[in-house]
Amino acid sequence: MSTHDFSQTIYGRSRTGRHGYHISSKPVEAPRDIPAPYLRDEPIGLPEVSEPQVMRHYIDLSTKNHHVDKDLFPLGSCTMKYNPKVNDEVAAMQGFAGLHPEQSDADAQGALRVMHGLERLLAAISGMDAVSVQPVAGAQGEMTGLMLARAYFADRNISRHRVLVPDSAHGTNPATATMTGFTTQTFATGKDGRVDLDILKSVLDDDVAVLMLTVPNTLGLFESRIGDIVEMVHKAGGLCYMDGANMNALMGQARPGDFGFDMMHFNLHKTFSTPHGGGGPGSGPVACRSHLEPFLPVPRVVESDGKFHLEYNRPKSIGALHSFFGNFGIYLRAYTYIMRLGSDGIRRGSSTAILNANYLAARIADTYPIPYGKRCMHEFVASGETLKEKHGVRTLDVAKRLLDFGFYAPTVYFPLTVPEALMVEPTETESKETLDRFADALLEIAREAEQSPDVLHEAPTRTPVRRLDETSANRSPVITVPTS
Amino acid sequence: MPYTYHTDEDRKAMLAVIGVKSEDELIDVIPEKFHLRALLPIEKGRTEPETLRAMGIISRQNRPASHMVSFMGGGIYEHTVPSVVNNLASRPEFATAYTPYQPEASQGTLQVIFEFQTHISRLTRLPVANASMYDGATALAEACLMAAKITRRDVVLVPYALNPRYLKVLKSYVTGQKIEIRPVGMSPTGDIDEASLKQELNDRVAAVVVQTPNYFGALEKPWQYEKDIHAAGALLVTSVDPVSLSILRPPGAYNADIAVGECQPLGNSMSFGGPLVGFMACKQEYIRSMPGRIVSATHDVDGRQAYVLTLQTREQHIRREKATSNICTNQGLLATRSTIYMSLLGEHGFTELGRVCHERARRLAAAITACEGFSLQYSAPFFREFVIACPVDASAVVEAARKEGILAGIPLSRYFGAAANHLLLVAVTEKNQDEDADKYCDVLKRMSPAKVGSK
Numbered sequence: 001m002s003t004h005d006f007s008q009t010i011y012g013r014s015r016t017g018r019h020g021y022h023i024s025s026k027p028v029e030a031p032r033d034i035p036a037p038y039l040r041d042e043p044i045g046l047p048e049v050s051e052p053q054v055m056r057h058y059i060d061l062s063t064k065n066h067h068v069d070k071d072l073f074p075l076g077s078c079t080m081k082y083n084p085k086v087n088d089e090v091a092a093m094q095g096f097a098g099l100h101p102e103q104s105d106a107d108a109q110g111a112l113r114v115m116h117g118l119e120r121l122l123a124a125i126s127g128m129d130a131v132s133v134q135p136v137a138g139a140q141g142e143m144t145g146l147m148l149a150r151a152y153f154a155d156r157n158i159s160r161h162r163v164l165v166p167d168s169a170h171g172t173n174p175a176t177a178t179m180t181g182f183t184t185q186t187f188a189t190g191k192d193g194r195v196d197l198d199i200l201k202s203v204l205d206d207d208v209a210v211l212m213l214t215v216p217n218t219l220g221l222f223e224s225r226i227g228d229i230v231e232m233v234h235k236a237g238g239l240c241y242m243d244g245a246n247m248n249a250l251m252g253q254a255r256p257g258d259f260g261f262d263m264m265h266f267n268l269h270k271t272f273s274t275p276h277g278g279g280g281p282g283s284g285p286v287a288c289r290s291h292l293e294p295f296l297p298v299p300r301v302v303e304s305d306g307k308f309h310l311e312y313n314r315p316k317s318i319g320a321l322h323s324f325f326g327n328f329g330i331y332l333r334a335y336t337y338i339m340r341l342g343s344d345g346i347r348r349g350s351s352t353a354i355l356n357a358n359y360l361a362a363r364i365a366d367t368y369p370i371p372y373g374k375r376c377m378h379e380f381v382a383s384g385e386t387l388k389e390k391h392g393v394r395t396l397d398v399a400k401r402l403l404d405f406g407f408y409a410p411t412v413y414f415p416l417t418v419p420e421a422l423m424v425e426p427t428e429t430e431s432k433e434t435l436d437r438f439a440d441a442l443l444e445i446a447r448e449a450e451q452s453p454d455v456l457h458e459a460p461t462r463t464p465v466r467r468l469d470e471t472s473a474n475r476s477p478v479i480t481v482p483t484s
Numbered sequence: 485m486p487y488t489y490h491t492d493e494d495r496k497a498m499l500a501v502i503g504v505k506s507e508d509e510l511i512d513v514i515p516e517k518f519h520l521r522a523l524l525p526i527e528k529g530r531t532e533p534e535t536l537r538a539m540g541i542i543s544r545q546n547r548p549a550s551h552m553v554s555f556m557g558g559g560i561y562e563h564t565v566p567s568v569v570n571n572l573a574s575r576p577e578f579a580t581a582y583t584p585y586q587p588e589a590s591q592g593t594l595q596v597i598f599e600f601q602t603h604i605s606r607l608t609r610l611p612v613a614n615a616s617m618y619d620g621a622t623a624l625a626e627a628c629l630m631a632a633k634i635t636r637r638d639v640v641l642v643p644y645a646l647n648p649r650y651l652k653v654l655k656s657y658v659t660g661q662k663i664e665i666r667p668v669g670m671s672p673t674g675d676i677d678e679a680s681l682k683q684e685l686n687d688r689v690a691a692v693v694v695q696t697p698n699y700f701g702a703l704e705k706p707w708q709y710e711k712d713i714h715a716a717g718a719l720l721v722t723s724v725d726p727v728s729l730s731i732l733r734p735p736g737a738y739n740a741d742i743a744v745g746e747c748q749p750l751g752n753s754m755s756f757g758g759p760l761v762g763f764m765a766c767k768q769e770y771i772r773s774m775p776g777r778i779v780s781a782t783h784d785v786d787g788r789q790a791y792v793l794t795l796q797t798r799e800q801h802i803r804r805e806k807a808t809s810n811i812c813t814n815q816g817l818l819a820t821r822s823t824i825y826m827s828l829l830g831e832h833g834f835t836e837l838g839r840v841c842h843e844r845a846r847r848l849a850a851a852i853t854a855c856e857g858f859s860l861q862y863s864a865p866f867f868r869e870f871v872i873a874c875p876v877d878a879s880a881v882v883e884a885a886r887k888e889g890i891l892a893g894i895p896l897s898r899y900f901g902a903a904a905n906h907l908l909l910v911a912v913t914e915k916n917q918d919e920d921a922d923k924y925c926d927v928l929k930r931m932s933p934a935k936v937g938s939k
Contacts, residue, residue, distance in 0.1 A: 004781045005789045010599055010827045021566055021833040023914050028839040031731065033846060034865045038703050040733055045606040046831040054568055054828045058596070062577035065592035069576035075585070082487060083580050086532050091755070095543030098550025101757025102558050102894050104886070110545030111756045124524050136618045136758065139800070139810045150660065175800035175810035179629075181660030184805040222513045253511055254518045269813075273487070276582040277817030278593035279615070279777065281759035297656075319656035323559060323621040323649050323746070324757025336539055342529030345485045347520075351507050352488040358510055359498040375510070403589045411585075414801070429487050432494040463588040465784040473794045477771070477780035479612060480602040 004478060010057055011481045014047035020054060045483055064464040065278070066408045072434050076379045076411035076423025077170070077218055079248045079270035081353075084340065087274065087333035096332055101324040105309040112308035115301045115325065118335045119285070122266060125346070126244075127257025128287035132296045134326040138245060139172040141265025141284025142212070144297060145241045146180040147318040148263055148288060149210045151295040152239065155316060160209035160238070166195060168218045168415040173243060182209060189417055193219045193372035195229050204236045214243040215256065218415040218423070220357065220376035222249075230260035239263070239292075247271040248427070249354060249378035252347030256287075263288035268327075272334035283330035297321050352428035353378040356435060360426050363439035367446045371418055379425035381418045388420055393449040393456045395420040400467065401448070401459035405441040486529055549754065553920045554891040555848075557869045557911025558699070559620060559647050560757055561727070561749040563837075564915060565821075568828055569751045573821045583777075583813070587792045588784075593816065594791035597779040600823040607729045607826075608743040609736030610765040615777035616819040617811070620746030621650040623762030624693065624723050625657035626775045626809055627742045630766075631691035631719040633808070634773050638663050639688040641681065641718075644670040645698035648899040650723065663690070674702035674862025674871070678709050685716040691742075695723040696732075700909065701869035702862050707738040714739070726750055726763070728867045730838025735765070742766045749913075751825030752818050761818035772798060775809030837914060841868040845912035848921045852910070855925055856932040861907055869911040871896065875933045878908035885927045892924065 006012050031039070049057070066073065073080035091097065099111055119131040135141040146163065153160050162185050163177035174184040187203045190196025194217065211233045216222045223229060230240045242256045242264035248271045250256070256264050268274050268283035276282075288296065298317045299310035310325075341349060357378050365374040368382035384395035399409035399422070411423040426435055448455050460466060490498070495507070504510060511519075530538065549556055556562070573579070577592060584590030597615045604613035617623035628640045640658065642651060642665050655665060669680035676694065685692070692713045696704035706720060713720050719741040724734075727749050735743035747761040748754070766774055772795060780794035800807040829837060845868040852858050857875030874881050878895035885892035893911065896904035 003783075006781075008789065009595065009602075011602065014830070018830075019832045020830050021568075021828045023564070023829075023833060023836045024840050028836055028843060030839060031842050031846070034703070034732075034842070034867075037705065037707065038733055038865055040729070040731055041737075044730065044831055044834065046603065046829070046834055047827055048830045048832060049827060051568055051828065054824065055572065057827070058572045058824055059575075061592040061595050062572075062575050063592065064590075064595070065577045065581045066586070066589035067577050067579075067581040069580045073582065075582060078582055080582060083576075084487060086535060088574065088579075089536065090539045090543075093540065093543040094550055095546040095548055097753040097755050098548030098562075099546050099756040100549035100554060100556040100562065100754050100891065101560055102556050102898075103547070103549060103891065107547040107886075108756065110542040113542055113545065121526060124526055136622075137811070137813045139812045140618065140622075143810060147656065147660065171799075171801040171804045171807070172810050172812050174805035175803070175807040178805045178807070179660060179810045181662065222511075224513050224515065227515060227517070252520065252524055254514050254520055258518050275576075275579040275817065277815075278578055278581045278590075278596070278820060279583040279816035280813035281618075281761075281815045281818060282813045283759075320649065320652040321622070321656055322653065322758065323619045323647075323760060327759040328756040329753075329759050332539075336535060338526070339530055339535050339538065340486045340532065343523035343526040345487070345529040346526070347523060348485045348488050351511070352490065354510050355490075355495065355498055355502075355507055358502045358504075362502045375513070377511075377513075399586065400588065403586060408589060409586050429489070431489050432498060460588050464591050465588055465788050465790040466786055468587050468784050468790050468792045469782050470792055470794070473780040473782040473792050474797075477778065477794045478782075479598070479771075479778055479780050479794070480605045481599075483606070 006481045009481055010049060011047045013049050013053050013057060016048060018048040018050055020049050020051050071406050072430060072438050073408040074410045074424045074426055075408060076425045077245050079425060079427055081273055081427035082429035083273055083275040084337060087336045090336045091329045091332045109308055112301050114332055114335050116303055116308055118331050121338050122285055122287055125251050126264060126287040127255025129290040130293040130296060131285055131287045133285040133331050134297045134322055135265065135284040135286055136322055136327045137282040138265060138267045138284040139176060140321055141286050142172055142176040142243065143180055144286045144321060145263045145265060146176055146182060146210060148292045148295045149239050150180060151316065151318050152292055153209060160207055162208050164203055164208055164211045168417050169212065169214060170218065170243065170245060173212045193221050194223050195225065197225060197228055200229060200232060204232060206237055208236060208238040210239050210241050212241045212243060214245055216246045216249050216377040219372050219381050220379040221372060222377055226259045245270060246378060249350055251350045253350050263292055268330055268334040273337045274330050274333040281327050281330055283327040349428050356426045356428060356430055360424060360435050360439055364442050367443055368422065379423060381415065382422045382424065383418050384420035384422055387446060387449045391449040391453050393453050395422055397456035397459060398445055401445045401456050402441060403460040404462045407438055407441060549891055552889045552891050553923055555893045555910045555912065556891045558894045558909060559746055560754050561911060561913050562754055562915055563749050563913050565751055565753065566828055569821050569824050572824050573817060578820050579817055584793060591791060594779050596820050596823050598781065598791050600819045601779060603823060603826045604763045604765050607726055607734065608765040609734040610743055611768045612771045613763060613765040614774055615779060616814040617762030617764055617776055618815060619760035619762045620723065620744065621653035623744035623764050624650050625654045627721045627744045627764060628654060628658060628691050629661060630742065630773050630775065631721055632663050634770060635690040635717065635719060637688050637690035639690060640665050641668050641684050641689055641692045643668045643676050643693065643695065643698065645700050646693060646695050647699045674700050674864040675704050681709055682712055685712060687717060689716060689718040691719045691721045693721050693723065697725055697728055697867045697869060700862060700871045701866040702864035703866060710739045727838060727841065730834045731842065732867060747822040750822035752821050759815060759818055761815035761822060773808060775811050777814050840914045841912060844916055848912050851921050851925050852928060855928040858928055868913065872908050872910055874906045874908055876931055877905050881908060881931055884931060888927060890924060890927060
């Protein structure tokens with residue numbers, strides 16, 4: 001354990017007695033009115049560094065990140081589109097950022113207007129009747145959806161226990177089912193990469209509560225039999241949930257409400273351009289049809305006579321999922337984004353995302369086969385299997401080599417239904433030149449695989465660090481700077 | 485059109501490579517009947533200046549606490565956000581990156597998380613901390629689910645003075661897993677009634693939740709009943725205000741098993757209550773039951789120090805229905821802000837912060853109790869938040885103060901019914917100056933029984 005060198009952490013830069021920041025202009029004594037057992041009796045152990053040291057330290061760390069403002073970030077199903085800076089400017093306005101959540105509705109009319117307005121916009125985009133912006137992440141949106149289903153069935157005294165998910169589903173779907181007290185049944189995707197009606201029929205019965213489906217699915221394919229799928233589940237008495245992770249392909253083109261879905265979630269950090277922040281904050285609003293509306297989380301924002309207020313008295317509600325009203329700062333950004341795009345820009349955004357993915361797929365498909373066909377929606381899943389068989393180069397090696405070319409890697413080894421999967425989502429904000437550079441890099445890497453496979457095995461070499469020992473980290477994780 | 489950049493020539497060339505005639509052809513896999521013929525019923529797009537103007541108008545329909553004299557708390561506090569935090573956290577290198585799946589190109593994010601874990605671990609004096617949770621409420625709910633899994637038991641004991649919004653979230657989270665929540669009473673001094681707690685302890689209890697300071701600002705004494713909790717085979721789950729840990733006894737020092745809390749006060753804006761950022765820390769033996777992302781130190785093939793996501797087999801993308809939680813994203817950017825905040829304040833600044841908050845709160849409490857008819861409701865020690873009993877309805881005090889640009893606090897009737905009509909929850913931070921306290925007391929003096937009676 002002592003083999004680690006923590007001198008380059010903020011703790012390594014600490015010198016006892018150095019003060020980086022003062023709260024008070026004069027010394028403050030320890031409290032004398034709080035009895036000793038309540039008080040901390042030894043130092044916290046935080047570092048002692050100067051303000052310039054803090055700046056340089058975190059600037060140095062920041063240079064070790066790839067990010068979408070630097071270059072393409074083709075992570076499939078994550079929709080790493082450009083994050084417009086005007087969104088951040090709006091979120092930082094004091095009228096929004098300085099608002100305390102316990103202030104009266106009268107003091108927060110602007111904020112409530114945005115909440116209400118965004119719910120209306122998302123309802124229009126999804127073709128659903130009602131929206132709650134409260135869920136703070138996609139996974140929490142899924143959780144909300146399944147809780148709505150549970151409450152809906154309980155309200156009707158119906159007992160159903162199973163949630164169906166196809167084998168291409170995101171891991172959050174089955175994990176959410178467990179968390180909300182359902183059991184997951186996974187069923188195989190059909191030969192064309194889509195839901196097969198016969199397979200679906202074989203798993204449908206009166207114990208099925210919900211079918212969870214990602215549309216387009218994680219292979220980047222639209223579920224062309226979606227109307228029949230939803231109808232079958234409804235006939236069996238179940239509800240249909242749409243995982244909206246891939247909504248960037250649909251917005252302005254088609255609406256989940258029209259497909260017949262009962263509920264869905266959005267990922268504002270994907271489809272609506274809010275920054276991913278190195279892993280959050282996200283935002284996962286849930287939209288539903290009117291039969292599920294009574295169960296939505298509280299509070300609901302309600303308009304009457306041009307005034308907005310928060311309403312808590314909803315007896316059938318599933319309750320609350322967040323301390324307050326969800327990730328307000330994130331939905332401000334999404335609201336601003338939709339305002340910028342408008343109905344015409346929304347449609348142009350999704351059609352361009354689809355164009356970009358298809359173009360990239362067409363450019364590389366001869367070298368990286370796309371098992372379910374190169375025509376796709378906003379993303380596609382290629383396979384590195386031929387490279388592996390012919391040259392002993394794995395998808396992992398291709399991904400690492402892409403980092404040397406200055407790109408981030410696509411999502412790899414997911415979905416599990418494609419061997420050596422490379423899931424690529426370029427998004428609509430990339431230019432043709434960038435897409436060409438990326439396609440050229442992939443083709444060059446395939447040539448390297450043939451001529452000098454070791455270059456790939458040893459990649460990356462141009463990143464701040466090279467491949468990592470993940471095994472020993474898993475065996476005996478070291479997750480803090482040890483106290484000396 | 486905003487944020488798409490192809491020229492007409494680009495589009496034509498791309499369609500030719502794909503081998504289709506039009507972009508419409510690319511979506512003909514969507515059944516005809518589902519195609520939207522018309523544009524959505526949403527306004528047309530706006531330019532950036534038009535958008536800023538429209539949003540500026542909406543923002544001015546709010547009257548933010550930051551423009552008033554504010555004594556609002558209840559889990560969200562207005563602290564100074566150092567310029568360094570805003571400057572660094574707005575860097576796109578942090579803001580526009582994503583989950584560090586490719587660690588070689590994500591060392592910045594990974595090391596920040598590692599430092600966050602270290603800060604939290606030292607604050608709580610518990611050896612293990614994760615990369616953050618959605619907020620303090622969900623962190624508490626996840627901690628209770630975690631305790632239920634560890635102990636294989638199904639009851640969680642919850643004190644009366646738990647933040648009522650946390651309780652609501654906890655209820656939503658546990659119902660699917662058939663976990664029962666049972667209340668523990670409060671003593672007249674404002675902290676946990678130990679007899680009530682001991683009475684509720686039995687072999688079904690998975691966790692005892694202790695929030696300290698509790699919702700009423702009172703400090704709890706978990707060290708007095710920690711042994712009883714553990715003797716009953718339950719876990720001690722504490723929900724703590726990280727700012728209070730600058731001067732107060734940390735959870736690890738009284739044998740807490742899991743500690744959770746809200747990091748909004750550490751360098752993040754109030755932003756109408758979101759986004760927030762929760763933390764979770766625990767004892768070493770529970771690391772594999774913990775939800776959320778965890779970063780470990782490691783080395784690269786050349787022996788260089790590096791950082792990587794670890795123990796991912798707990799997580800949903802590997803473990804699917806057997807995962808410890810469905811949580812996927814953490815609150816990366818807010819955790820980054822809190823990390824920088826704690827690094828900058830450091831040992832000295834953070835201790836000073838706690839002392840200043842407490843000293844100002846103590847002085848305000850003294851000034852308020854000097855106002856005729858006003859008193860402290862509870863006698864237990866407090867950190868920077870306390871409940872005052874008013875001679876009139878607390879909401880009347882709030883309304884009178886609001887007219888003068890003062891946010892007087894949270895009327896407790898909002899959560900605790902008519903019996904709490906006269907109670908007001910008041911919070912103080914380093915931002916509240918002595919003259920703020922004077923203004924506040926001027927309002928109270930006008931509400932005192934003598935004045936009201938003489939009208």
